Amino acid sequence: MRVKRLYCNKDLYGHTYIRKGMSILKPTKLTFINGKPTLVSYDKIVRKDNDKAYNFHRNVEENDYVKFYHSTEWKHKRQEILERDYGLCQRCGMDAELVDHIIPSKDDWIDRLNNDNLQSLCRGCHKIKTKREWMKHHKGLERYMNINIVCGLPASGKTTYVKQHMTEHDLIYDYDELMQALTGLPLHQTNYDVHDYVSLFFDQMLRKLKAEQTFNNVWIIKTLPDKRIDTLLSNYHRINHIVIMTDPNVCEERLRERKERISFQKILNGFKTADFTGYRVVKNG
Template structure:
């Protein structure tokens, strides 16, 4: 027999399924206040502009929930429109969600808003050649309430392979984790410090994290030293040459002018 819980429906106590969501009087009161005080907000969500944008996002996201992967039924603002009204039509701030994921996301946002949880989160983008010492640098500086995205370490966690041994089939999943992290970073400030470790910078970070406190660091270990380290580690250097050449190309184009250069 499925578990039950007590809920008040139309002022009367009733037993309902434990996972059932029942609208409370507080919900109804919230909607009444919104109808009276946020008419522009409601008009937008009934406008043709929003309906067309919603359809575009569902097509872009293949009608799949961007959190759980199940069938999506609505389009959500990553940064809530009530927090950033000017960004309400920005496609990069929209995602397809299923109703359950949208419910729990909204609930977390409401809880944080009520508690006033807002960390002065700093984001550091760490780039450099393979074996330049990026991960070592992060380990020396990260704190207890930090988040670290490191492609190699996530690949190892997903596949069980030794560090630096990739699985091409798992690559899409590692990239998906990266994209979800960026969406969360745009919407929330849950950590003291976020470290994004990569060989060369992702150009789309500039627009996605424009409103965040972002530091850029280039671990400027010379290429020959990195090649020697890679050889000692027994890594397939031929698979990394393309990435190293890309970094060299960006250096020649002065793409690292705002990066703090650190020898390691």
Template sequence: MSKPKKLMVINGRRQLVPIVYHTRTETDKAYNQKRNRENKEYVSFYKTTAWRHTREQVLLRDYSTCVRCGLEGNIVDHIVPSEDDWEDRLNTDNLETLCQRCHNLKTRREWIKKNKGRERAMKIHVVVGYPASGKSTYVARHMTSHDLVYDYDLLTSSLDGSMLNVLNTNDSKANDLTIHKHNIDMNDYVQIIYEMLLRKIKAEKTFNNVWLIMTKPDERLTTLLSSNDVEWLMLDTSKEECISRLHRLHRDTTDSYKIMNDVDRLIDELDLEIKKVKTN
């Protein structure tokens, strides 16, 4: 005996489908009706003038482009869901433009994590310090098997292909020069990755640890990651020792003291509670 069917209009065409078939529109409608009954404040917020203005502001900032796939986007989504952080619902730093497909994928992933997954006690380590103070070496010695590491120099050398030379030579001094060379044209691309990474780690606790390696502290982190478990670390290596290492590695030291003084100044201005650590 054949199963009962019903007539529906799908993509502009009338079709016979199984009686249990539901379109995305029907599912969304049922979901919104349920949410309207259970959380009227949440639903009414998206009809306010404040939200409409904020949404337009984010679309302009992101050029109506999905920040995940680069295609046209018209959905402004909360990175940390507004249901989880209601006070942050109009903060543009917590909003991003998505296309329908990426929004559906993100929503499904959030549902799985909330209902089926496990949340890790993720700790964020911001490792700052003078050039050649041993930041990358410290992280390499303390990272665990399920960590995320952001290193500006390593990422730059990966994007411009320099890392391919590093993988094919055993000359440690030449490799160090390759990794730490400055490619100004890559900076914008590295910054895009950095911005997206910050949005992700603010929204999700996927890793055991996140290591952010940078020379100068980024003042935005004090507010952007305020709800996360953040630890600020600085390598306890003297300026003189760093200069000596730079000379041994044949790296340019022209602006080294200025950079080091900038690091000290920013730490004082931001009033950061920094833990001094040794490389080993």
């Protein structure tokens, strides 16, 4: 049996050549010449075609952007959003100076006139946002953010579950805890006037989360499933659905021990009839 021997040589720049007998095989690369995939020597410069195609597409696209931002349609929309946001920057609350696409129009052309994708911003906040987007695009800072919805009866152990699974850079929305913080009332007691504020924060949070990759995890702690979360975020993030199943008697006992007076039976009835399709069941206690 004859064995062909291969030799390797390195050139000045450290590129490896494979020497087969006397002839030298240079490394190759795949490129497009007149639209056809072709193997060429790695150091051959074939850029004209690609550059032309690239420039053509870029010009067309940028033309569309310029046209869009000058359109009456956009000018009306811009005014509408500024009025909706009371002329306030949605990040810092100062006077808004412009209307921003939460998901940049270059990434999501279809949603360029969608109210849910628009927000009023001041110039300072817009600059910070644009810079962060640039970093994500150019430095690959984008991380995978999980949205975890954790449902369960009061005192079923939802908060404990989250505390056991959270990381150091998470966002936790806990309706009951927020209510307690904003009212000073004991846990699970609701002041219906404050409810609007806690919900308002929730709506704003969902809107902002669409374009966000900031956190490792977002935890949304609620008694019952909320379809709105899926409707608003499923196109943008992976959503995990978790329901903590604890014996209702155990929950009721815990609530009694904590001297929490809530209409447990009413909540339990709602819980029993709720649709937990697609939820992962975590048994507890």
